[in-house]
Amino acid sequence: MGSSSPSLTLLYSLIFASSVFLSRATLKAFGDEAAGISNPYILDPENPALDVTPSRLHGHVFSRDVFFCERVKVSGHSRWKLSSYASSFRVTLAPSAVIPERMHSKIQVCFHRNASLGLCQCEKDDWRAVQNGLWRTAMSPYVERYVDVKFAGDTSGSVSIAVDEDLQQWRLMCLAAGFVLLLLASIVSSWVPFYYCTSMAIGFFLVIIFLLFQGMKLLSTGRKNFFYLSMYGSVLGAGTFVLHQTSILVNSILVNFGLSEEMHYPVYIFVLVGIVLAGAGLGYWMVRKFIISKDGSVDDEVAQFVKWATRIIASTFIFQSTLDTPLAMVALFSSWAICTLILKWWYRMRDHMHGAAIAVATEHESATTEHE
Structure with missing residues (x-):
């Protein structure tokens, strides 16, 4: 029953598309006369x-x-x-x-x-x-x-x-992104390095935001304008805003300590390295604390949440790939069926290769034991 579900989904998609085409033809035939x-x-x-x-x-x-x-x-x-x-x-x-x-x-x-x-x-x-x-x-x-x-x-x-x-070529990119996310949802949700990378990136930005929030108190702009500066950065580019505000903060600190301009560049490098390491450490701690279980694998509830959240994001991308809602639904159902077939084939090949590797290792161990 489970192996036939993708085929049934694809069949239902084709039936739905046919009904849409028939209803469209009916409206074309009788719409103007009714009006x-x-x-x-x-x-x-x-x-x-x-x-x-x-x-x-x-x-x-x-x-x-x-x-x-x-x-x-x-x-x-x-x-x-x-x-x-x-x-x-x-x-x-x-x-x-x-x-x-x-x-x-x-x-x-x-x-x-x-x-x-x-x-x-x-x-x-x-x-x-x-x-x-x-x-x-x-x-x-x-x-x-x-x-x-x-x-x-x-x-x-x-x-x-x-x-x-x-x-609109960006819609084709949305279709491709939705298909890839739908395909990788079940794989990435249980992949430990994915959580480490994303958590370290999130930790990096959290450290920058915390430092800027604390550093704004030392600048003339004041704490009250931080919200407006953040909105400005989100509209015109968070990267440019972060670099600009970080340089202002570091320059003000270096000037207060009486350091010359020749020391500014090395200090920038050390500050950047420190921020990266602090963000990576924060992300690593969050993963070890809330995501990874005691046996070193991803917690089941977290994996399920990430998998379905990724699928929802993928579905949103696919629905944005066209202005036609019926075709978007057909594309979603078809992509879901194709991804299910690919994943089943991939899991079958992985289990087959794993079984073959175990068999080879067993034969090698038996041969070694007989030789001894």
Whole structure:
């Protein structure tokens, strides 16, 4: 039963993907008819730009409002086109040049997914005004969305709507990072050197933060501004901030002790070595105190927590690898199944090699005993 679980997971993923494709085809067939729109504008990768002139439309029942409105359907790729997995559609709308800039605020846009919604019947909070002569948004390249354009008051004219596919390579890096973390979660969680390295790195930063916090009392900035300086460092770069504040602290101490400038560089080296050793010692103590059990292995509860925390982080990376949620779920389930198969194969090969090594050692010991 356990050996077939990855295959079942992969099968369920394929069934889920097929259901998504079928539901998408159904919406394409009946969405426009349900909305009462016989011939809507269609924007897709084959037709990436068009000019739309909203037509005159009366307001709701018992309303005397008259406005101009039109709907544009933005159609994406089929989900079988995996080359657009990490891409996004950027939809932009720009008023024509004949519309004065002061009238742009009366051009409202509703971006929605409800194909059965009546023309320009979006809720009041869903409308967005055109600002600075442009409206833009992003969407998954595999879905269908609708852009309702409404001209309020006496405004009339045309707008240009375009869709541009943008490949976001950082999403592919998220997919690769998520897969690697998912693969290494069960291995790293029981690997003792991993805890020593991470704890030493954490201890190093804790020592630096403690020294800076104590050293700020000696500087003119005062203790009150340490929080703001820390926020500044986190935004513009923690490394630059730490080096800058450490140099100021060391310089102030050296000046107070009356040391010459020639001694500053050797003191910097010794201070850096001391901080590294202190951080490493703190991290080593934390590992020996809270993580490693008496037999030298990682505590089971800690290993389980780290394993599932790593898997959650990996899942988050995979979900960030695409804007399309169904494909992200398929990628997660598939990655989980593939990683499970790889780990089972790796554990089987490791046990086989370990058994072969024991057999060779036993035969060698038997041969040595017979020889004696």
